[in-house]
Amino acid sequence: MKFEVxxxxxxxxxxxxxxxDKMTDEISDMMKSLSETYMDSLAVFSDRGVEIVECKDIIRIYSEKKKVFLQTAAGIFVVRSRVYELEEKLDSQFFVRISNSEIVNIKMILNMDISMTGTIGVLLKGNIKTYASRRYVSKIKKLFGI
Structure with missing residues (x-):
C-alpha cells in the first residue's frame, strides 16, 4: 500500500x-477507522437548561425508569440518547459498558471487587458503587487483563 500527502x-x-482496483477488507477497515470520530463533549439537560459536559468529566452513564442519565462530579444530568447510541459515539479507550443499562469511564474506576461469583462490584470516584452484569464480566476482565 502506498501513501501520498x-x-x-x-x-x-x-x-x-x-x-x-477493488474493494478489500483492508480498505473497508481503513475507511471505517477514518470515519470513526468520537465525541469530546455532550449536550445534557439540567434544571438550568442545556449544558455541555466534556467526556473526560463523565463518571458514568446509566438508564433508570426509561430515562438516560449522565453523572459527573458536578451532578446528574438527563441525556436524550439511548445507552447503546452513546456507547457507539464514546471512545472505547476510555469508556466500557458494564451492563445493558450502564457505561462507565475507565479513568474513574477506583476499585473492582471480583470476589463475588459471577459479578464484579465497581467503585467509582465520588464513592459511587455499581455492579457489572454477568454478561459483561468476561469483556471487563479481558480489558483489564484480569
Missing amino acids: SIDPSYKEPKIIILT
Missing part, C-alpha cells in the same frame, strides 16, 4: 482519496 493551501480541511 500533498500540501495545498486551497484545502481548508483534509481530504482523503483512496485509489484502488
Whole structure:
C-alpha cells in the first residue's frame, strides 16, 4: 500500500482519496477507522437548561425508569440518547459498558471487587458503587487483563 500527502493551501480541511482496483477488507477497515470520530463533549439537560459536559468529566452513564442519565462530579444530568447510541459515539479507550443499562469511564474506576461469583462490584470516584452484569464480566476482565 502506498501513501501520498500533498500540501495545498486551497484545502481548508483534509481530504482523503483512496485509489484502488477493488474493494478489500483492508480498505473497508481503513475507511471505517477514518470515519470513526468520537465525541469530546455532550449536550445534557439540567434544571438550568442545556449544558455541555466534556467526556473526560463523565463518571458514568446509566438508564433508570426509561430515562438516560449522565453523572459527573458536578451532578446528574438527563441525556436524550439511548445507552447503546452513546456507547457507539464514546471512545472505547476510555469508556466500557458494564451492563445493558450502564457505561462507565475507565479513568474513574477506583476499585473492582471480583470476589463475588459471577459479578464484579465497581467503585467509582465520588464513592459511587455499581455492579457489572454477568454478561459483561468476561469483556471487563479481558480489558483489564484480569
